[in-house]
Amino acid sequence: MNDKTDLPGCPGELLRQGRRVAGQDPVKRDQILDGAHRVFTRLGFDASSMNDITREANVSKGTIYVYFANKEELFETLMERERQRIFSDSEMALTGQGTIAERLMRYGTLIVRLVCSDVVIRAHRVILGVGERMPEMAARFYERGPQKGKQALALFMKAEVEAGNLVIDDVEFAAHQFSDLCMAAIFRPRLFGYMANEPTTAEIERSVGGAVAMFMAYYAPRPGAGAA
Amino acid sequence: MNDKTDLPGCPGELLRQGRRVAGQDPVKRDQILDGAHRVFTRLGFDASSMNDITREANVSKGTIYVYFANKEELFETLMERERQRIFSDSEMALTGQGTIAERLMRYGTLIVRLVCSDVVIRAHRVILGVGERMPEMAARFYERGPQKGKQALALFMKAEVEAGNLVIDDVEFAAHQFSDLCMAAIFRPRLFGYMANEPTTAEIERSVGGAVAMFMAYYAPRPGAGAA
Amino acid sequence: MNDKTDLPGCPGELLRQGRRVAGQDPVKRDQILDGAHRVFTRLGFDASSMNDITREANVSKGTIYVYFANKEELFETLMERERQRIFSDSEMALTGQGTIAERLMRYGTLIVRLVCSDVVIRAHRVILGVGERMPEMAARFYERGPQKGKQALALFMKAEVEAGNLVIDDVEFAAHQFSDLCMAAIFRPRLFGYMANEPTTAEIERSVGGAVAMFMAYYAPRPGAGAA
Amino acid sequence: MNDKTDLPGCPGELLRQGRRVAGQDPVKRDQILDGAHRVFTRLGFDASSMNDITREANVSKGTIYVYFANKEELFETLMERERQRIFSDSEMALTGQGTIAERLMRYGTLIVRLVCSDVVIRAHRVILGVGERMPEMAARFYERGPQKGKQALALFMKAEVEAGNLVIDDVEFAAHQFSDLCMAAIFRPRLFGYMANEPTTAEIERSVGGAVAMFMAYYAPRPGAGAA
DNA sequence: CATGAATGAGCTTTCATTCAT
DNA sequence: CATGAATGAAAGCTCATTCAT
Incomplete structure (x- = not known):
């Protein structure tokens, strides 16, 4: 089950080549997703603020936007990960x-x-x-x-x-x-x-x-x- | 200051007798609930703005707050009504x-x-x-x-x-x-x-x-x- | 000390002639001023709402606007009265x-x-x-x-x-x-x-x-x- | 949710050490207070809007709320400063x-x-x-x-x-x-x-x-x- | 890269005023 | 005349997103 090719969090092939992805830290990425998970499941999508996630994940705002284009993409990526886990x-x-x-x-x-x-x-x-x-x-x-x-x-x-x-x-x-x-x-x-x-x-x-x-x-x- | 109904001489006991508030128009109330229903079911609670509801229900902002103390009360009232209907x-x-x-x-x-x-x-x-x-x-x-x-x-x-x-x-x-x-x-x-x-x-x-x-x-x- | 000729609450000669004044009830007028006094001295001018006054004076909103053109005029009239009293x-x-x-x-x-x-x-x-x-x-x-x-x-x-x-x-x-x-x-x-x-x-x-x-x-x- | 400072990793103890919040700009803070001073003394507390202050201080709305939790705190801080100056x-x-x-x-x-x-x-x-x-x-x-x-x-x-x-x-x-x-x-x-x-x-x-x-x-x- | 201060549109809610009843 | 439901502009405040450092 190769789900990875259309992860919402990885929009297209560009990411795997361009410099945005180069050097991205999968650990930090998971750290963000973990924080986002706690916040989103507690408050729901709309009531969760990026600041909440920032605090919960212990990363800065800018960092989140390095790994995820926006709140929605972060959410979709997270849900994809959760689905796979579950x-x-x-x-x-x-x-x-x-x-x-x-x-x-x-x-x-x-x-x-x-x-x-x-x-x-x-x-x-x-x-x-x-x-x-x-x-x-x-x-x-x-x-x-x-x-x-x-x-x-x-x-x-x-x-x-x-x-x-x-x-x-x-x-x-x-x-x-x-x-x-x-x-x-x-x-x-x-x-x-x-x-x-x-x-x-x-x-x-x-x-x-x-x-x-x-x-x-x-x-x-x-x-x-x-x-x- | 906290003056939802805009009724100055609204003596309290009258409120809980017949309709919720003396003089309130149940038709307009339902009109608001109908608009709110369309908006809430389309967007969910948080993503629905009172302005959206205002537009959809064709009433002014202030009017909604005459009938409902706040967004949450409007939502709960609506859900109660829907449950009973369903x-x-x-x-x-x-x-x-x-x-x-x-x-x-x-x-x-x-x-x-x-x-x-x-x-x-x-x-x-x-x-x-x-x-x-x-x-x-x-x-x-x-x-x-x-x-x-x-x-x-x-x-x-x-x-x-x-x-x-x-x-x-x-x-x-x-x-x-x-x-x-x-x-x-x-x-x-x-x-x-x-x-x-x-x-x-x-x-x-x-x-x-x-x-x-x-x-x-x-x-x-x-x-x-x-x-x- | 004939202060009455330029009371702010009586804007001009029109009031004493036109139909607005005819039949105005000085008791009700004082009732409004009494309510306004309680509210204004408790909250100050800006923080006092006309609804607060309406409630405190036990009159309807429209009635206040029969006796006073607007909030400011009500306030000035009141202050004039208080000054004279004091x-x-x-x-x-x-x-x-x-x-x-x-x-x-x-x-x-x-x-x-x-x-x-x-x-x-x-x-x-x-x-x-x-x-x-x-x-x-x-x-x-x-x-x-x-x-x-x-x-x-x-x-x-x-x-x-x-x-x-x-x-x-x-x-x-x-x-x-x-x-x-x-x-x-x-x-x-x-x-x-x-x-x-x-x-x-x-x-x-x-x-x-x-x-x-x-x-x-x-x-x-x-x-x-x-x-x- | 209640996130005045917009600092994710702001651990609390740091806040009360030197300046009020690590990284906050005291110049900008004074800029806000100066603008607030002009507006508040011109209009009074209630009649001064945060937008007025925003305009007068030449900062954005959000920025004010980074430095001050709310209008009242801004006001009190300002009055404290004025008192000391005077x-x-x-x-x-x-x-x-x-x-x-x-x-x-x-x-x-x-x-x-x-x-x-x-x-x-x-x-x-x-x-x-x-x-x-x-x-x-x-x-x-x-x-x-x-x-x-x-x-x-x-x-x-x-x-x-x-x-x-x-x-x-x-x-x-x-x-x-x-x-x-x-x-x-x-x-x-x-x-x-x-x-x-x-x-x-x-x-x-x-x-x-x-x-x-x-x-x-x-x-x-x-x-x-x-x-x- | 990581950071977080800054932005400003947009949120919920209030309120002076009007006007049909 | 008295009433109070309705209005909508404007209030205080939040937050996704950007960008200089």
């Missing part, structure tokens, strides 16, 4: 040992813990908050984030269907169903802050357990019973 | 004729069409965008909006469980499951703008149909087969 | 029984108590605060207020000089000297708020007593000693 | 050669010329104009300004009393008396703008001369005559 290894859970149910359980547990974590929920809110004004960015976040995880899940399902272990007509749709079922009573309450704390392991287990049970009841062929 | 009659769908599946189908169709509509999705984004800074407002929106609908659904399920038509251990949880299943492949893509248009009737039917099928397969007792 | 009867103290010293004592006591009272000190501050922008008004306030009192005092002195009881070259100057001596340690501290409370009778007595003693020591001819 | 060396006049009368004459001349100068009278008006709303500031101005001068005078008198050259019971009171006597016919008319121009040398000489004469007549022991 959704980097969700598919891992599907590989490995165990029954289908066990592997689904592992996968569901991982994504619920991940997606409903404080940091990810906050990132969601920030992105959604500017979704109307930066539509491609929000769409891209979804496409390369959650959507990607579901594709991996769909591929897994497709393999199991072909192996005769599952009976699913539309695996992409089923992947969506399973994912959303896993966080059924969690994701939206978390997003709105109605559920203040990260879900406990017990809560996650129960939710994902319910999802797996329901999913298997419907999609796993039982002797003498068709599903879809 | 989630006023979702439970209707559950009453009326038909089998359980038919009624669930009706309910699911209604909430998906509603919650995933452009206007509601935009309202969600706006609220989520300020969720970090106005946490109670976002939480209240969820509690009195989506949460309420789910409670009605849970009550319906409880009745059917008691009638022996469904076998459900935790109806609240099951209500969440059903709701989220209904919009499985729709809500999140819509929220992020990945799915640009409102779902078609066909898409909704398919999604809700899948949810009903899965739900019934798991929670409706079949002769000789236990569920939970 | 400095109406200071000369009384000089007439009546008693030695020169006794009468000076009476006069001094009266003006110190008056001029250093809370209400007059506040009026002073308000007028001085706008003195740069409404110079004629402030000057007129002084001319027809304090200055007038001093003229009465000078006349008294002149009479006593002619009677051979005092030896004074320039009575106007001596009147100033006596007046300022009376409030020597009081007026300026009061004006700046350094002396928070109105002077007590004892303080006044002492201050005026000192003034009289000093004045008499210098200006009253003693056998075998010339003064000025 | 009342820095009034006591000098008392030291040096000459008889008591000569030294009093010198002192009186100096303070009258100073206190009744255009610039000081204007400063008085501005301060008094906000005295009701910033009482401590006005009181402090008096305490550290005029009051201080009088204390020096009182000390001088005390020394002369102890040397047997004067007979004064309460030197502080006498100092007030002498001071106010010096500007008897000048200070108040000036304050109200009734005396439009700064007093001439002749006027001052006469006024102070009268004060010295009166003061000495009362407080200087003459052979065979007691005073108080």
Whole structure:
């Protein structure tokens, strides 16, 4: 997954050749992004001032503008980085040992813990908050984030269907169903802050357990019973 | 000095009797809220200026401040109004004729069409965008909006469980499951703008149909087969 | 002292003829001035809003503009009224029984108590605060207020000089000297708020007593000693 | 968010060491104060807008807010500076050669010329104009300004009393008396703008001369005559 | 390169004044 | 006449961005 070629923070090939980039310090760049992350997730895009970021990142104003053309580019770069961090290894859970149910359980547990974590929920809110004004960015976040995880899940399902272990007509749709079922009573309450704390392991287990049970009841062929 | 309503002899008790302030024009008030709605959903809270609203609502700056103490109060009032508008009659769908599946189908169709509509999705984004800074407002929106609908659904399920038509251990949880299943492949893509248009009737039917099928397969007792 | 002919609040002859004045209610007019007085002395001219006055006077905005053309005219009218109230009867103290010293004592006591009272000190501050922008008004306030009192005092002195009881070259100057001596340690501290409370009778007595003693020591001819 | 100095890495301790804020330009600071002085003394506190000051000081709006947190702080800083400038060396006049009368004459001349100068009278008006709303500031101005001068005078008198050259019971009171006597016919008319121009040398000489004469007549022991 | 002082457009909010009722 | 809702210019203040050092 070579996402790097169209990072918003690196607008075009010029950057990798011209003198602006020469000598840029990736450590300082990350330092800025780290500060920006704290500020943006706390205040949202508009309410965050470049001064806030400057203070939080412990760099000067001018320095930020060396690394990022403007506030929006800084924001987009940051969100790109966050997306990559968040959704980097969700598919891992599907590989490995165990029954289908066990592997689904592992996968569901991982994504619920991940997606409903404080940091990810906050990132969601920030992105959604500017979704109307930066539509491609929000769409891209979804496409390369959650959507990607579901594709991996769909591929897994497709393999199991072909192996005769599952009976699913539309695996992409089923992947969506399973994912959303896993966080059924969690994701939206978390997003709105109605559920203040990260879900406990017990809560996650129960939710994902319910999802797996329901999913298997419907999609796993039982002797003498068709599903879809 | 702090003189929002511009009423000199406004004795306080009168204010809280009928309309909010004696002599205020509810039509103009709604006119302001309508303008504010257009602006806020387009730009989000912070990026919307009072001037934008002034222009969109076709009232003067001062007039807005006669009806609303400040930008935040205007926003909160608006969001309250939107919430009430949106989630006023979702439970209707559950009453009326038909089998359980038919009624669930009706309910699911209604909430998906509603919650995933452009206007509601935009309202969600706006609220989520300020969720970090106005946490109670976002939480209240969820509690009195989506949460309420789910409670009605849970009550319906409880009745059917008691009638022996469904076998459900935790109806609240099951209500969440059903709701989220209904919009499985729709809500999140819509929220992020990945799915640009409102779902078609066909898409909704398919999604809700899948949810009903899965739900019934798991929670409706079949002769000789236990569920939970 | 027919001051009424050039009251700022009665701009010209038109008012006394045209329909604007016909039917104006002097009670309501005073009601407005009373409210304005409370507000202006509390906040100063600029920081007082017409709404504040409206609230304090318990009249509507429009009503104020029936009686006064604008904020400035209201202010000037008020200050004119206050001046007349304050400095109406200071000369009384000089007439009546008693030695020169006794009468000076009476006069001094009266003006110190008056001029250093809370209400007059506040009026002073308000007028001085706008003195740069409404110079004629402030000057007129002084001319027809304090200055007038001093003229009465000078006349008294002149009479006593002619009677051979005092030896004074320039009575106007001596009147100033006596007046300022009376409030020597009081007026300026009061004006700046350094002396928070109105002077007590004892303080006044002492201050005026000192003034009289000093004045008499210098200006009253003693056998075998010339003064000025 | 609240970011007056625009310094990101401004660690707090540095701020209170030398100049107020590391890197701030004292020349520009004075430039702002000079402009503010012109505007404030012309219009008073409330009627002076930050834009006026901006224009008069020839700096941008933002720059003012780098040096001063808000309008009030700018004003207070300015008044503090003016106070120090005005009342820095009034006591000098008392030291040096000459008889008591000569030294009093010198002192009186100096303070009258100073206190009744255009610039000081204007400063008085501005301060008094906000005295009701910033009482401590006005009181402090008096305490550290005029009051201080009088204390020096009182000390001088005390020394002369102890040397047997004067007979004064309460030197502080006498100092007030002498001071106010010096500007008897000048200070108040000036304050109200009734005396439009700064007093001439002749006027001052006469006024102070009268004060010295009166003061000495009362407080200087003459052979065979007691005073108080 | 890094810095942060300077800019000025633009923000939210206030208020003297008007005028339809 | 009295009322007070409406107006819109102007207030204090912020902040993304630039640029001399």
